[in-house]
Amino acid sequence: MRDENLDLIKNIQKSFSRLSKGQKLIAQFITNNYDKAAFMTASKLGNKVGVSESTVVRFANALGYEGYPQLQKELQELIKTKLTTVQRLEMSQDYTNEGAVLKKVLKADMDNIKATIEEIDDEVFQNVVNSIFDAKRIYIIGLRSSSTLAEYLGFYLNLILDNVKIVTPGVSDVFEQMLRVGKDDLVIGISFPRYSTNTLNAINYTKEQGAVVIGITDSQVSPIASISDYTLVARSNMASFVDSLVAPLSLINALLVAVGMREKDEISSTFDKLEKIWEKHNVYNNKNTI
Template identity: 30%
Template sequence: MDKEPLTLLKDSVLALPDSQRKVANYIINHPTDVAFMTVDQLSSNVGTSTTTVMRLMANIGYSGYSEFQKNHQQMLREQASPQTRLEANLKSHNQSQSWTHYMERQLESIQQTATLNTEAMLNQAIEFIVSSNHIYTTSVRSGLPVAQYLVHNLNRLVGNAKFNLADSSDWVDDAVGMTKDDLLIVVSYSRYGKRIIDYARVAKEQEAKVIAITDSYSSPVVPYADLVLPCHSLGIASHNTIVPTMFMVDYLISAIALNYPNLTKDRLKDVNSILLSMNYHKE
């Protein structure tokens, strides 16, 4: 199709039946959210049926919701370069409201991320972590702080976690020894680093489990993932924001510490004992 999905909706909205117009308006007003939603989630949020959503897709020329969403996600990726984001955000920027606007946007992103990641999904991630022999985390660029924070705390709690920078080839030495009892946690945002995808692919070939913490179900790491944890990452300027992801990751760390005390208490005690013996902390 020549036109972008949102443009098709905007051009068609006035000619649509009322029920379909309601869906179209929701998509137009929540473009980033819809990129992550299933057709059931979309119809539930709008308060209509999946049949209405599918009829809307047919009316604007798509074979179904999946085709529309794929094209929509591609459009969002193409708009994701830092300079494009900055130019778009400058149009709505009001310096006097910067702090308030920032807080509102981040709170919305956290809430949306929380909605997308169900209790069952997070429990599965925790189960993968506590049952794995070795845990590896990886990322590049904007995702680095998330992966490093996660592995630092996991290693303190369970002692078998390691961070590998995807842009370095050192991860290959670990990947060749991966088994079905190991876990790779990938943090990847648009525009996705190629070496992250390579790492996820190799880990999957070694039959390791893979958790993808990423911003879209169309992310190129998703085909290699056993579990996808979607997180909003669109900031108010030019960069990927990690705030919603850090919120979710911090929950995983806290849940493991609280729900598996027999696994974590002794190790935390031993770590603290060594630090005290070194007078590591300033009194």
Template identity: 55%
Template sequence: MENAQDLIERLNHSGKKLSKSHRRIAECIVTHYDKVVFMTASKLGEYVGVSESTVVRFAAALGYSGYPQLQKALQELIRHRLTASQRFEMTSDMDHTQVLNKVLKADIQNIRSTLDDLDVNAFEDAIEKILSARSIYILGLRASAPVAEFFGHYLQFIFANVHVVTSGVSDIFEQLARIDQGDLLIGISFPRYTARSIEAMEFAHSKGAATIAITDGPMSPLHSTANTCLMAKSDMSSFVDSLTAPLSLINALIVALAQRRRHEVSEYFESMEKIWDQYSVYLSKSGE
């Protein structure tokens, strides 16, 4: 199936090939695709002045199995540019049970798609870059900040040279000021991408540091700024970013890295267990 931009291009040149009713739908999509993406087939038909079944037949005529597939193609076209309010509209008409099913099924599909499409060579290359880095910087801003914190938390069990860079009192460039050749910046960003994330990756590259991007696909602006790119699906169901697949990918990186540093990690945890017991960091098995 063509991508969404190709769809708009084809609709622009459809002309007399379409029936009068289908041409009205096509013109509406080309002109108002940012609104059509939130409409059901019934609402689109009402808006254009045709029946719901005509809208469904129009989608089929374009080669889609149904209207939801056409709608998904339009969502792909605009998802990088959606405002928070527009993203919220994607689930505003659903009841709670529908929301539960849609969100969980979307997360499951994101993980499946990530696994199916993952570049194993890029995954292995990322592991080697992390293992060989003198200092590891992990960048995540706004919604990606908790993902960076999670990654950094566990990498600190494996490496002593981990720095998590998130928005805060200190400007990110101050936090990256000492990055240099031999160091590594891992940039994490998903739609809507932050300008600072791209600038930070470019800054690290200018300093001679290696760069890894964890993002959603080849159209991401981070893709071109990184030496290695790991892609995880993050299709959203609302204004909330779906970061389930990125977290699963990061979990896999952590486990693989720990295996490569098995002896050091084992010694570290033996030492930490004594400290945790001494200061009662965790509840005992008896709950005391």
């Protein structure tokens, strides 16, 4: 029987040496692409790595599962909570060669953007843009590593609209900042692994108050997706212990441009005023540095 104290990745690593050649190909693919494998049928996974469907089933059996569906279920559970930092380091053998790190990380970021393009739902994206313009007030919340994305989105959205509030950690309690959220408001929750419990609790609170919720996250099975009215998915497959936020940032850029184009005349006037202010107060260094 499979040791229940071992998580899936450790179980694969422990069993690797005794797997057949075909099963090792499956193990390597799952280890490096567990978020993709989680939604593949046994047949599709087999085709992806060049083995038969029966080999995939025997691989699941070799790990102690009754069948592939049980392995797939655990894969899906894994991507909900992702991995601890220590586990990520243990999986980072491909990044031990410093000379190859740059290309590997950049390639992984490119793959994340490509996957995001292929999976994005254009109709949902348009609904999100419409919701932004329909909202009385817009709250943006993203904590821990996602706070960078929230600040970026809030910074530019504030230049386009005048009803945006960024919920920030440390200034006051998150719930205090969102106390007045109501049914006419929009809440944009940004949540990437490892998912912040405080973000999820705050989003649940706003949902109870009747606000429309937009989730920006890495998967349709992430915790925030189940409580969002609209979910925008951007891949953030890890590079060692660091999650890639390149695709999420690119998605946010697209959202900002789409919103900005609807307010093109207004923001043109806004930026004209800002340019005069920036120049007057020497905000940017415009001197030639040749």
